Amino acid sequence: MRALMAGGGSGGHVIPALAIARELLDARHAEVRFVGTARGLETRLVPEAGFPLDLIHVGQLKGVSLATRLRTMADLPLGVLRCISLLRSFRPNVVIGVGGYASGPAMMAAILLRIPTLAFEPNAVPGLANRLVGKRVSAAAVNFEQTKAYFRNAEVAGIPVRAEFFAIPQRLPTDRQHLLIFGGSQGARILNNAVPAVVARLLARLPNLTVLHQTGPAAEARTRELYQQANADPARYQVSAYLDDMPARFAEADLILCRSGASTMAELGAAGKASVLIPLPTAADDHQRKNAEVFSSVGAATLLLEADLTPNVLQNTLVDLLENPEQIQAMGAQARTFARPEAVRAIAAMAVQLTKE
């Protein structure tokens, strides 16, 4: 079996695609390639994971000028043509579109060549690439019942995450405590500004605490500077642009302070980790808030809205939890009820099924 994974851009697209690709390779002995664009996270993560990647040119549509949008639309047929030639040489049995820039043209090309297509959509409301092709795909794997309406032959399958997350053992309270802070694959400006404002007080109040803070590539230097200006003990914190081995970083954390993107939520569930969630307020349809409410409503996470976030609120929330290991344990156990280890197998099975039809 040959499968082409199409799409990318943010971690929310590339990382589930890698989990599906790994399952197709390991369990189904499939030959898997990726198609993406030069400006996505796929350029680094896909070769690192050992999969071949072809790049196509696709312009931007969101948050750009009308002229850029028109140029992107005018370039689209070229992108589709390039994908047609990629498909003719690789001859995949199925094309799996994960959303993001390259997904649209690759899925359109597959539909034109009558190659079976599977769309993957983690969010309640699909992004543009998946909305464009939704009704023409052979099948779709979604995470929410309501998302089925945008696609043909959709099934609720969950979100695939790296298998290592499920193997993370419950972390028993010790005399050391560790807080992981990350803002999705691009980092989060609110975390990069708000945490340095409280970190010195937090470390003074909790003498056994250490902190690892992921900033996103654009804000690493600035955030490091803010930590230095805060006079926090440099032996007790680390600032990093991007964390490669997220399962290991989750494993060593007692508590996680983060955004509530779709993959992040799936990983918190898989690992059974307590979290403080600050949804990205500008996410389409306010979906990050809805994601976070699913967890907070059953005590699996504490939800903080950006609008309410003051240094005191942030500090008190973190201190209250970190001084309460039993509550952290209980939150982690609740989070684990959202673990969906079968998601990746279900999606791979859908892809395999399409190759047989």
Ligand SMILES: CC(=O)N[C@H]1[C@@H](OP(=O)(O)OP(=O)(O)OC[C@H]2O[C@@H](n3ccc(=O)[nH]c3=O)[C@H](O)[C@@H]2O)O[C@H](CO)[C@@H](O)[C@@H]1O
């Ligand atoms: C700004 C934006 O448009 N965000 C969207 C994007 O977010 P984003 O790409 O941040 O979304 P997710 O939370 O879904 O995924 C982040 C992924 O990156 C990984 N990671 C993150 C940081 C790091 O240093 N190392 C690392 O490996 C996480 O473990 C996770 O697997 O896609 C999500 C899924 O479509 C949406 O819900 C988000 O609203």
